[in-house]
Amino acid sequence: MxxxxxxxxxxxxxxxxxxxxxxxxxxxxxxxxxxxxxxxxxxxxxxxxxxxxxxxxxxxxxxxxxxxxxxxxxxxxxxxxxxxxxxxxxxxxxxxxxTPAATAAPDRKSDAILLDGIQDPGNVGTLLRTAAAAGIKQALLAPGCASAWSPKVLRAGQGAHFALSIHEDVDLTTFMANYEGTSAVTCLDGATSLYSAQLTGAIAWVFGAEGQGVRAELIAAAGQRVKIPMPGAVESLNVAAAAAVCLFEMVRRRSA
Missing domain, CATH: 3.30.1330.30 (Ribosomal protein L30/S12)
Structure with missing residues (x-):
């Protein structure tokens, strides 16, 4: 040795x-x-x-x-x-x-998680892990996100990378325009409560950067705007925590 x-x-x-x-x-x-x-x-x-x-x-x-x-x-x-x-x-x-390559072009008919400008490696890795745990098979990252294959993102993902088809530097607006399911974005203005939102069929979930949130053009392009009801004193959640709430509400509906 x-x-x-x-x-x-x-x-x-x-x-x-x-x-x-x-x-x-x-x-x-x-x-x-x-x-x-x-x-x-x-x-x-x-x-x-x-x-x-x-x-x-x-x-x-x-x-x-x-x-x-x-x-x-x-x-x-x-x-x-x-x-x-x-x-x-x-x-x-x-x-x-x-570094594993994405197996094919993004699938326009399947569930997806779309990440917009999320720069914290721990958050990106946790989001990938949560998506994989919820049964989502593909992740699309816009330019400006932390590199999916950086060591810190890999560590936070805990193996989720190898259960996902990961696409980086994706034009999310174009993908959403051609998506054959429903794109759902988390925001506050004009949003429906997550618990009364329509969550049927394939869904592309859009989650945005820490602080700024999802870009305005992506919010405008989304088929559905949702918000997580928060009756407590705190007004916002970490993006990874918010994603977990949304994705597992989808899982709960599908399991019902």
């Missing part, structure tokens, strides 16, 4: 570029996964990863040591693993993988 201890090592430098640069991830078609759970989810969908990278101390025992037992790995000094700055609390296990 090779142990890398120098910051000047060429392989470490390549990992550092992938950890820090969306442009590098797009250019190479690769990304990094952090943790056993994400690696297992990837391998269940796509087969063995290209390269496993293990922190030096993680070899001593525990879940990671058991997971990598008898597998070919590259070992990084603990200080180098921390220097990657991949996530706030590195697990001690990374995988270098090919």
């Amino acid at each position: 090779k142990l890398i201890q120098s910051r000047d090592n060429a392989f470490f430098k390549s990992l550092k570029r992938l950890a820090e640069s969306g442009r590098e991830r797009r250019k190479t078609g690769q990304t990094l996964l952090d943790g056993v759970h994400l690696v297992e989810a990837y391998e269940a969908a796509f087969g063995p990863v290209e390269t496993l990278i293990v922190a030096e101390s993680a070899q001593a025992g525990g879940e990671i040591a058991r997971f990598v037992d008898k597998r070919q790995t590259v070992q990084l000094a603990d200080s180098l693993m921390r220097d990657l700055g991949l996530v706030d609390t590195p697990s001690g296990l990374l995988a270098l993988v090919k």
Whole structure:
């Protein structure tokens, strides 16, 4: 097993570029996964990863040591693993993988989640995870969203990426204009309560940026405007929490 201890090592430098640069991830078609759970989810969908990278101390025992037992790995000094700055609390296990490509063009007849300008990686990852849990199969991200395949979004998604067809840099207005189901946008003005809204057939849910909300042109293009009733003192929800309420109201209706 090779142990890398120098910051000047060429392989470490390549990992550092992938950890820090969306442009590098797009250019190479690769990304990094952090943790056993994400690696297992990837391998269940796509087969063995290209390269496993293990922190030096993680070899001593525990879940990671058991997971990598008898597998070919590259070992990084603990200080180098921390220097990657991949996530706030590195697990001690990374995988270098090919970034999965969307299987086809966005489906105009199926449920979808549309994200407009959501820049927080934790929110994007949580939204993808919530959509996958609700049975949605595709996610469309407008320009300006956090990169779906960045390590922090992947960590927050907890494997949801591998159950979704993910499309980035999408013109959401054009997609909504050609969508054969109903597009539903969360907003306040002229909106119907979520609990009395029509939620039949395929739905493309549109959720907007933290603070600004959904852009005006997308609100205008939506077939339905909905709001979540909030009888308490708080007037708004985090976008990921709002999406969970909406998506699982849809699930509840369909299960009834």
